Amino acid sequence: MPKPYPREFRDDVVRVARDRDPGVTVEQIAKDFGVHPMTLFKWLRQAEIDEGTKPGVSRGESAELREARRRIKLLEQENEVLRRAAAYLSQAHLPKRLYPLVKRLAADGIPVVVTCRVLKIARQPYYRWLDQPVTTAELEQAYRANALFGAHRDDPEFGYRFLVDEARAAGVSMADRTAWRICSAMGWWSAFGKKRSKNGKKPGPPVHDDLVRRDFTAQAPNRLWLADITEHRTGEGKLYLCAVKDVYSNRIVGYSIDSRMKSRLAVAALNSAVARRDGVAGCVLHTDRGTQFRSRKFVHALGRDGLVGSMGRVGAAGDNAAMESFFALLQKNVLDRRTWSTRDELRVAIVSWIERTYHRRRRQTALGRLTPIEYETIMTTPASQAA
Numbered sequence: 201m202p203k204p205y206p207r208e209f210r211d212d213v214v215r216v217a218r219d220r221d222p223g224v225t226v227e228q229i230a231k232d233f234g235v236h237p238m239t240l241f242k243w244l245r246q247a248e249i250d251e252g253t254k255p256g257v258s259r260g261e262s263a264e265l266r267e268a269r270r271r272i273k274l275l276e277q278e279n280e281v282l283r284r285a286a287a288y289l290s291q292a293h294l295p296k297r298l299y300p301l302v303k304r305l306a307a308d309g310i311p312v313v314v315t316c317r318v319l320k321i322a323r324q325p326y327y328r329w330l331d332q333p334v335t336t337a338e339l340e341q342a343y344r345a346n347a348l349f350g351a352h353r354d355d356p357e358f359g360y361r362f363l364v365d366e367a368r369a370a371g372v373s374m375a376d377r378t379a380w381r382i383c384s385a386m387g388w389w390s391a392f393g394k395k396r397s398k399n400g401k402k403p404g405p406p407v408h409d410d411l412v413r414r415d416f417t418a419q420a421p422n423r424l425w426l427a428d429i430t431e432h433r434t435g436e437g438k439l440y441l442c443a444v445k446d447v448y449s450n451r452i453v454g455y456s457i458d459s460r461m462k463s464r465l466a467v468a469a470l471n472s473a474v475a476r477r478d479g480v481a482g483c484v485l486h487t488d489r490g491t492q493f494r495s496r497k498f499v500h501a502l503g504r505d506g507l508v509g510s511m512g513r514v515g516a517a518g519d520n521a522a523m524e525s526f527f528a529l530l531q532k533n534v535l536d537r538r539t540w541s542t543r544d545e546l547r548v549a550i551v552s553w554i555e556r557t558y559h560r561r562r563r564q565t566a567l568g569r570l571t572p573i574e575y576e577t578i579m580t581t582p583a584s585q586a587a
Contacts, residue, residue, distance in 0.1 A: 205235070213240060214247050277310045281318040299329045345382050347372035352388045363388075407494050408509035412486045416522040418448040421580060422477050425453065425485045425507075426523040427469065429461060429492060430530070435541040441530075441550060442469040442492070444485070445523055446477075449579075450564060451572035452526070452554050453477055457547050463495035470498065474505045481506030488512055488520055529558070 217229045217240060230240040249256035288301050302315045316323045344367065351366035364379035383389070418424040424447040431440045440461045444454040454473025458465045474480055485507050487493040493511070502509050512519025534553045540546040559573050567575040 210243055214243050217244060277314050278318050280310060281305060281315050285319060299326055302326055344372055344374050345386065348379060348382055349388065406489055406511040407499055408511045410512055410519065411484055411510040414518060416447050421446055421448045421576065422480050422483045423448060425483055426520060427485060427487045428520055428523040428527065429490060430527045432535045432546065434543050434546050436543050439543045439546050440465055442466050444469050444473040445526055447522060449572045449576045450567065451559060451576060455554065457550065459543055461492065463492045463497045466492040466498050467501050470501050482508065484508045484510050486510040486520065489514055
């Protein structure tokens with residue numbers, strides 16, 4: 201396919217053709233510039249259309265039309281990705297792996313970059329998986345699971361320690377902990393045993409000392425913050441809220457809401473609080489011993505912003521009673537008021553209650569019958585003027 205003529209060259213040829221001397225034909229100018237006469241006639245007609253002297257589609261409108269068609273095609277591809285992903289993930293009997301879906305969509309003509317952007321997955325891991333769909337670790341895991349399942353099928357009363365002995369005897373070696381993790385994930389329990397409850401897990405060691413000792417008082421803003429996480433069920437599953445409270449005014453200075461209770465939930469709430477407040481260096485942030493608050497990401501975020509961590513004891517709700525009282529209010533005023541069908545519906549209700557009702561309408565006895573916003577406005581303004 202021949203390359204198109206440069207725009208500047210076309211404009212120059214049209215300009216010369218228009219300013220040609222009497223007796224000089226368009227065919228002669230086309231021959232002088234090495235273009236076909238019909239091509240030059242098309243250029244002249246297009247120039248008149250662009251100037252508005254003749255009806256037709258101008259070059260600007262043509263470019264907009266091409267851009268509109270490109271965007272329509274992109275939207276159609278994105279809609280197809282969402283439709284196929286919803287159908288794929290709704291099949292309960294399939295493992296929820298997105299890379300095979302990306303591969304099938306690419307075979308149907310949808311670019312990988314579009315699919316990865318819509319599904320919010322990185323492309324490099326996908327291409328690595330494409331080169332090696334089954335990694336060595338996954339293959340080894342499958343062999344171990346197969347050996348354990350064979351032993352469990354033969355003797356259902358065996359616990360994981362007996363199963364790992366049978367697997368080792370069959371030539372598949374693994375640690376006891378690995379066998380327990382595989383059996384737990386697959387639900388292969390002893391016929392005489394019971395599944396361990398998550399509530400029976402022993403909490404990890406604290407990463408901070410208890411600097412509060414149940415003294416929930418502060419003489420100024422940004423001196424003592426409290427943080428905790430609560431959850432509530434909806435028709436779509438659980439919704440988690442991590443809130444950060446300033447003890448000075450009982451104001452919720454930062455919060456984050458998500459469908460999963462990961463360390464990023466606590467980090468996002470902390471980042472929200474730091475972004476909203478000034479002069480937070482040296483502030484004590486008191487939490488319980490939840491894994492989210494003991495994570496490396498959260499501890500790193502504390503050090504990055506100059507905050508000091510503090511943690512209460514295990515199973516002592518009173519060590520964070522001031523934060524528990526806020527969640528009790530939220531439970532009675534929002535969470536338990538009705539049944540929530542979607543996460544977005546509950547999220548809007550929580551945010552509206554915190555920002556509109558709790559901060560600006562609900563007066564508190566501990567604050568002299570003022571709202572948290574009124575208390576901060578009245579108590580901090582004279583201090584700043586005196587300084």
